[in-house]
Each structure stands twice: as structure tokens, then as C-alpha cells.
Amino acid sequence: MIYKDLVVIGGGPAGLSACKVALEADMKVALFERSFDLGGQLVKQTHKFFGSESQYAKTRGIDIAKILIDEIKNEGNLEIFLDATVVGLYKDNIITVYQKDKYFKVKAKAIIIATGASEKFLGFENNDLPGIYGAGAVQTLMNIHGVLPGKEVVMVGSGNIGLIVSYQLMQAGVKVKAVVEASKNIGGYLVHASKLKRLGVDILTSTTITKALGFDAVEGVEIVKLDDLWQRIKGTEEVLNCDTICISVGLSPMHQLLSMAEANMIYVNELGGLVPIKTCDYETSLPHVYACGDVTGIEEASSAMVEGKICGLMAARHLGFIHPNDEALEFELNNQLCILRQGPCGEKIRCGLKKVGEIYD
Amino acid sequence: MKALYDKIVNVESGDKMRVDEHPILTFKNEEKLFFTYNGKKLQGFKGDTIAAALVDNGIMHFSNSIIHKRPRGFYCAIGNCGSCNMTVNGIDNVKTCMTLLEEGMIVVSQVTEELANDI
Amino acid sequence: MINQDGVATRDLVKSKFPELKVLTRPKAIIECYTEIPCNPCATSCPFDAITIGEDINQVPKIDFDKCTGCSSCIYACPGLAIMVVMIKNGKAYFKIPYEFTPLPKVGEKWLAVDRSGKILDKPCLIENVMITKKTDRTAVVTISIEQPYLYDFVTIRRPYE
Numbered sequence: 001m002i003y004k005d006l007v008v009i010g011g012g013p014a015g016l017s018a019c020k021v022a023l024e025a026d027m028k029v030a031l032f033e034r035s036f037d038l039g040g041q042l043v044k045q046t047h048k049f050f051g052s053e054s055q056y057a058k059t060r061g062i063d064i065a066k067i068l069i070d071e072i073k074n075e076g077n078l079e080i081f082l083d084a085t086v087v088g089l090y091k092d093n094i095i096t097v098y099q100k101d102k103y104f105k106v107k108a109k110a111i112i113i114a115t116g117a118s119e120k121f122l123g124f125e126n127n128d129l130p131g132i133y134g135a136g137a138v139q140t141l142m143n144i145h146g147v148l149p150g151k152e153v154v155m156v157g158s159g160n161i162g163l164i165v166s167y168q169l170m171q172a173g174v175k176v177k178a179v180v181e182a183s184k185n186i187g188g189y190l191v192h193a194s195k196l197k198r199l200g201v202d203i204l205t206s207t208t209i210t211k212a213l214g215f216d217a218v219e220g221v222e223i224v225k226l227d228d229l230w231q232r233i234k235g236t237e238e239v240l241n242c243d244t245i246c247i248s249v250g251l252s253p254m255h256q257l258l259s260m261a262e263a264n265m266i267y268v269n270e271l272g273g274l275v276p277i278k279t280c281d282y283e284t285s286l287p288h289v290y291a292c293g294d295v296t297g298i299e300e301a302s303s304a305m306v307e308g309k310i311c312g313l314m315a316a317r318h319l320g321f322i323h324p325n326d327e328a329l330e331f332e333l334n335n336q337l338c339i340l341r342q343g344p345c346g347e348k349i350r351c352g353l354k355k356v357g358e359i360y361d
Numbered sequence: 362m363k364a365l366y367d368k369i370v371n372v373e374s375g376d377k378m379r380v381d382e383h384p385i386l387t388f389k390n391e392e393k394l395f396f397t398y399n400g401k402k403l404q405g406f407k408g409d410t411i412a413a414a415l416v417d418n419g420i421m422h423f424s425n426s427i428i429h430k431r432p433r434g435f436y437c438a439i440g441n442c443g444s445c446n447m448t449v450n451g452i453d454n455v456k457t458c459m460t461l462l463e464e465g466m467i468v469v470s471q472v473t474e475e476l477a478n479d480i
Numbered sequence: 481m482i483n484q485d486g487v488a489t490r491d492l493v494k495s496k497f498p499e500l501k502v503l504t505r506p507k508a509i510i511e512c513y514t515e516i517p518c519n520p521c522a523t524s525c526p527f528d529a530i531t532i533g534e535d536i537n538q539v540p541k542i543d544f545d546k547c548t549g550c551s552s553c554i555y556a557c558p559g560l561a562i563m564v565v566m567i568k569n570g571k572a573y574f575k576i577p578y579e580f581t582p583l584p585k586v587g588e589k590w591l592a593v594d595r596s597g598k599i600l601d602k603p604c605l606i607e608n609v610m611i612t613k614k615t616d617r618t619a620v621v622t623i624s625i626e627q628p629y630l631y632d633f634v635t636i637r638r639p640y641e
Contacts, residue, residue: 034440036461046385048558048616050518052536058520058556060385060616118441130421130434137438140458145413146380146388171580172380185483190514191559193486198635200597205484216432217421254441302517343515343537382581385617 002106004030004079006315007095009086009257010114012040013301014293014308016068018112019078021312025323028077030106032097034085038073039065040116042301044139046171047164050189051302054336061301062143068305089113089257093288110288110315113258114308117251117272117294122156125211131218135165135248142172150244154221155179156209157248160188160300163196165246170199177240178202180209180223182230189345209245210237218245253295261286270352271297277356281314282307290315297356299349306336378417396466399473411457411468412438412445423447423457424470425477432474447471482513487596493631497565498544506549506566506575510540512559524556551575555615563634571624573607576635578619583609584636591637592625602626604636 006022008015011033022029037043045061056064072078081099088096094107119134121127133141133149135157141147153174155166158181166176179196184206186193193203206226213220225236252273259265264277264285276284276291283290292307310333313323323329341349380388392407398415405414412435415423422432423445435445440459448469449455457468482488488511496509510521510530519536529546530553532538549564554577564575584590584606592600608622625633 035459048520048556048618050516050558052517052519053523057518058524058558058616062386118439119437121436128426128429128431128433130423130432132434132436134437137436137458140438141413141416142380143386145409145417146383146386146390147409147413147417148378148380149416171384173382186486189516189559190482190486191512191516191557191561194482194488194511194595195560197486197595197597198593200593200637203486217434339534339536340517342535343517345516345537384579384581 001094002030002104004028004106004108005319005321006030006110006112007032007106007108008112008114009089009095010040010116010293010295011035011038011080011082012114012116012293012304013042013064013068014116014295014304014311015040015112015114016072017305017308018114018292018312018315019072020068021309021323021329022112022316022321023072023075023077024325025313025316025321026077027316027319027321030079030081030108032081032084032086032095034083036083038069038080038082041136042068044136044143045164045301046143046168049301051300051340052336055302055305055340057302064301086257089261089289091261091286109319110290112308112311112315113276113284113289113291113295114293114304114311115254115257115295117253117298119247120250120252122209122247122249124209126214127212129212129214129218130216131214131243132212132245132247135161135246138244138246139165139168142174143168148172148174149246150218150242151175152177152242153244153246154209154240154242155246155248157181157250158187158193158203158205159248159250160192161251162246162248163188163192165248166201167192167195167199170196170201174244176201177242178204178223180207180221181205182208182226184228208232212245213239218243221245251294251298253298255295258284258286258289258291258295261289263289266356268297268352268355270348270355275356281318282311283314283318288315288318297349297352300340303337303340303349306333306340309333310337378419394462394464396462396464396468398468399470405462407462409462411447411449411455411460411462411466413458414462415457415468424472425474427472427477427480430474430477485596488513490631493595497631500567502544503565503567506564506573507544507547508542508549508551508553508562508564510542510553510557511561511563512539512557515539516559518558520556520558521553521562524552526550526552549575551610551620554620555618560618565630567627567630570627572627572630572633573622573624574604574633575620575622578621578636579617580638582638583611583619584621584638585609589639590623591639592623592629592633593635593637594632595634599637600625600629600632602629603639604633606636
């Protein structure tokens with residue numbers, strides 16, 4: 001059995017940020033990441049980030065990952081486990097880990113769950129054909145490995161991920177035939193949409209996919225227009241030839257460890273699915289188990305970084321490790337989160353978080 | 362419409378589906394690695410996952426569904442969907458999207474068309 | 481409507497431009513039409529010409545008197561929504577962000593594109609291409625095109641051989 005003050009599960013922006021603050025408070029930390037590299041989703045983001053300076057605005061996601069990793073990787077009190085999947089979380093704060101051929105246990109005084117989210121899927125005829133990928137999968141292939149998923153893509157979903165990945169596909173030399181969006185309005189930031197329109201990519205709102213076409217792999221899609229009641233308008237069916245369909249219809253928190261340990265959970269649509277009920281200190285109903293980032297509700301990397309820092313601070317404080325900048329940092333971080341969420345773009349997350357708060361009270 | 366099948370391209374060079382020039386990223390791709398997939402010799406690069414190397418070689422057909430006998434690819438490329446599982450060096454259920462390619466790896470489809478039809 | 485097709489109307493575009501007489505000097509046109517939590521344009525401006533304020537969701541406001549058209553905001557903007565414009569001798573000069581390969585070369589004629597992705601009747605001339613460590617892989621391309629295209633032009637596209 002390995003013993004640590006703090007275990008952080010997930011090496012993305014939330015987890016890395018949590019480690020940084022916990023290390024500053026002198027905790028002995030173990031970070032577990034199931035992939036062969038740290039950085040989470042940041043390592044695929046070639047675009048410059050939004051937010052403010054404290055969240056590394058105008059820095060490319062790939063570079064933010066390097067910054068966050070460099071800040072902690074040489075810290076003596078940090079042990080990093082890569083290729084290490086945490087397969088179990090138990091009520092006595094023990095986790096079980098599967099790493100290559102090894103299976104071992106770790107006991108920690110505090111645990112931070114920063115497991116992020118997974119891509120949702122979409123139901124339509126022939127949705128199991130080879131050549132249908134989540135937008136994140138396409139980013140992984142193209143931005144990490146330099147491998148193109150195909151030559152002509154139809155993107156389903158016009159949220160930020162759908163729009164950004166479409167732009168990145170064009171940058172990699174792949175033709176994006178269209179972005180298809182079921183609702184009346186474009187889901188993501190309009191600046192992303194404008195970038196695509198300039199490139200000649202059609203953004204088709206009030207449109208949905210009826211089926212994928214192809215025998216052994218994708219050869220095209222059939223799309224149809226929707227009326228104000230989201231019903232298909234007969235006669236508006238159209239076929240677009242393509243060899244790849246990207247599905248970008250949202251993310252779902254990876255709650256499995258928390259659910260396994262029977263933390264109090266709640267299903268909130270606005271947050272993407274099942275999320276833990278937590279205090280304002282980000283503690284779940286499991287003592288000294290905290291959660292931050294997309295696993296607590298789908299948002300942006302900027303908020304994930306801030307939440308991660310807060311969790312690191314709280315995990316430390318509740319165990320008597322006092323951060324040199326304790327109260328001031330807490331105030332500053334909560335202020336940053338407020339600002340990120342207070343505009344019209346933050347409406348969904350505010351609505352979702354209210355639902356979590358209501359039930360808890 | 363033309364039926365597409367495993368368009369296994371040129372064995373010696375897997376760069377049919379590689380990014381040519383990129384405005385933001387630089388791909389090193391210096392060290393070639395050779396592996397076999399269902400007995401065929403294929404090439405990838407150090408740093409590839411097995412799945413990425415297969416896609417680069419034009420392989421989209423990763424397995425077959427047992428009930429409907431339909432060809433399947435993979436979806437998430439990050440270890441969640443489980444569709445990319447193959448037998449690697451004799452070990453079953455290896456997530457090829459999360460496993461780095463090594464020289465001489467023997468990669469075999471787990472649920473082939475024949476197996477699916479037999480079940 | 482921009483919410484449904486991503487294309488700003490002519491009126492919306494004009495609302496971001498100063499009076500024509502001001503454009504004898506280069507000025508930044510910030511096509512940020514909705515409130516998103518973002519402020520690197522304001523923090524990057526060496527002349528404090530752009531204001532957003534503490535609530536970073538606010539749409540940036542530009543003081544054209546202070547703006548020198550230095551293009552720092554062009555490559556700071558994560559949405560690539562800013563360009564610099566100047567009018568001289570019946571031609572409109574634009575500095576735009578460009579993140580594709582191959583980069584254009586000075587002296588080449590490239591296709592001029594409007595906000596809906598349509599190619600304009602006249603091509604544009606590549607006047608300058610700047611890409612430095614500071615611009616972080618965003619090229620700032622200067623082009624010239626006939627002045628009537630002032631409110632139409634938004635980006636360039638490589639002519640195919």
C-alpha cells in the first residue's frame with residue numbers, strides 16, 4: 001500500500017492545477033493519469049484560449065498544458081503515475097490502480113477527482129459505421145498524431161467543440177462540407193462560427209442528420225430540415241457526400257468513481273449528466289473527497305483550472321496544511337470563477353449549479 | 362455507391378493519411394516502426410498509438426458486431442468507448458487508442474467477420 | 481442573422497468601423513458581437529485603446545484616437561475577430577490574421593473573400609506577411625484591395641493552380 005496526503009485522479013487542467021496549489025501547501029501528492037501523457041484535453045487544443053490573463057488567455061491550449069506540467073513535474077513532493085487507471089474508489093479513501101501489468105492500492109488523507117468528461121453519442125440510422133468519430137477523437141488523431149481521419153467531413157453539432165474542431169480540420173487540410181445543428185441558433189461563440197463561414201463552410205441550423213450512408217464505412221450523410229417544433233420537414237432531405245462524420249453533441253461527466261463510492265449524485269441536464277453534490281468548498285458527500293473540472297459540470301478549461309486550484313486549497317486546509325496565501329487565494333479564485341460565469345455564456349452553468357445547490361440545501 | 366473496405370495503402374509508407382503541412386503543429390515522425398496487423402506488415406511512427414497507425418494505413422474496420430454482423434470502427438480515441446479493442450502480442454482487450462506502437466507488435470482483430478458470423 | 485449563419489450583416493460590420501475620414505491612419509476593427517468571457521485584446525494593447533473592464537464578458541470598446549493600428553490585438557484575439565484597416569489613394573489596406581499553410585508571398589494576388597465565404601470579383605494584392613515569435617504562429621497579412629470592398633473583404637484564400 002502506498003500512503004499519500006493527497007491523491008489527484010486525472011492529469012488534465014483541473015488535476016494539474018489542484019496539484020500545484022496542494023504542493024504549495026506542502027502536501028505529499030500522487031497524481032494518477034490513465035493516458036501516457038499529462039495535459040488532458042489541453043494537449044489537443046491548437047487554438048488560443050479565451051478568458052483572462054490568469055487563465056492564460058491568448059495562449060494556445062497545447063502551450064498551456066506545457067506550462068501547467070512544467071510548474072509541477074520536478075516537485076519533490078509529487079509522484080506522477082502515467083498509464084495508470086484508477087479502477088476503484090473506496091469509502092476508506094483507498095483507491096485501486098491498474099498500471100500496465102500491475103495492480104496496487106493507495107491510501108490518501110484526501111482525494112481530488114478530476115476525471116473530466118467523455119463525448120456523448122447520437123442516435124441515428126447506421127450510426128455504427130466505421131468513419132463516425134467523436135470530435136475529440138478527430139482532434140486526438142489529427143493534433144497529437146498528425147493522422148487525418150478522412151478527407152471530407154460533416155460535423156454534427158455547432159457548439160464550441162464542433163466549431164473549433166471544424167476549423168482545425170480545415171487547418172490540417174481536411175475539407176469540412178458542413179456543420180449541422182439541430183437547433184435554430186449556432187451553439188458556440190459566434191467568432192468561431194464566423195471563422196468557419198469565411199472558409200466557405202456551410203453552417204446549417206435547424207438541420208439534423210437522419211442517417212449515415214455507406215456499406216462498410218461512411219460514404220455520406222442524409223440531412224433534413226427541422227421545423228419550429230423540432231419535427232422533420234418532409235421533402236427537405238439532402239445527401240452530402242463525405243467519408244467521415246464527426247459527432248459533437250456535448251460531453252458527459254466521468255462520474256464513475258464517485259458513483260462507485262456512493263457519493264451523493266444528482267442528474268443535471270445543464271451540467272451534462274450525473275454530477276456530485278458538493279459543498280461550497282468543493283467537498284463531495286465523501287469526507288475529504290473533492291471534485292473539480294468537467295466531472296462537476298461541463299464547462300471550459302479556464303474554469304477547470306480555477307476549480308482545480310480551489311480544490312487543492314481546500315483539500316490542504318481541511319487537513320491542516322495551510323497554503324502561504326490561503327485566504328487571499330480563495331477570494332481571488334472565487335472572484336475569477338464569478339467573472340467567467342457572470343456573462344450570457346455562463347447562463348447554462350449558473351442554472352445547472354443552482355440545481356446542485358438547491359438539492360444540497 | 363462504391364463500397365469502401367479496408368483501403369490498406371502502400372505497406373512500406375503509412376503517410377497516405379498523414380498531415381502534410383500544419384500551420385501550428387510540427388510532427389517529428391522520424392523513427393519508423395513496423396508492426397503486423399492480421400498478418401500484414403504495416404508501418405507507423407514512434408509516438409503513434411496503434412489505432413492512429415492503423416487509421417494512417419487506411420484501416421477503418423476495427424471489429425464486427427456480434428449480433429448484427431456489421432463492420433465497426435472506433436469512436437472516442439481516448440479509452441472510453443472500448444470499440445478499438447484488439448489482441449496485441451497475445452493479450453486480449455488492449456485499447457489500441459491508448460497503447461503506444463512498438464516495433465514488432467503483433468496486432469490481431471479480436472472480433473473478425475468470421476468470428477462474428479460463427480457466434 | 482449572425483446567430484443562425486455566423487455572418488455579420490453589413491450594418492453590424494459598419495457599426496464597428498469609425499468614420500471614413502479617420503481611416504487615413506490604420507485602425508483596428510473589432511468584430512466581437514457577443515458577450516464572451518475574454519479580454520486579451522484589451523490587455524495586449526500597448527496604447528490602452530481597447531477597454532473591456534473588470535467584467536471580462538463585456539464587448540470590447542475601442543478609442544480610435546488612441547489606436548495606432550499596431551496589430552498587437554490582431555494576434556492576441558483568440559477568436560481571430562480583429563483586423564486593421566486603412567484607406568489610401570482609393571485603396572483599402574487590411575491587416576488580417578491568417579493561420580493556414582502555405583503562407584502567401586509578397587506581390588502575389590490572392591482571392592478576396594467576404595464574410596459568407598463568397599469570393600469577391602476582384603483579387604487582393606499581398607503587401608506584407610509578418611509572423612514572429614510574438615505573434616505565436618498567427619501570421620499578420622497585409623493586403624490591398626479597391627476601396628469599394630471596404631465593408632465586404634474579410635480574408636484571403638489561396639487561388640488554386
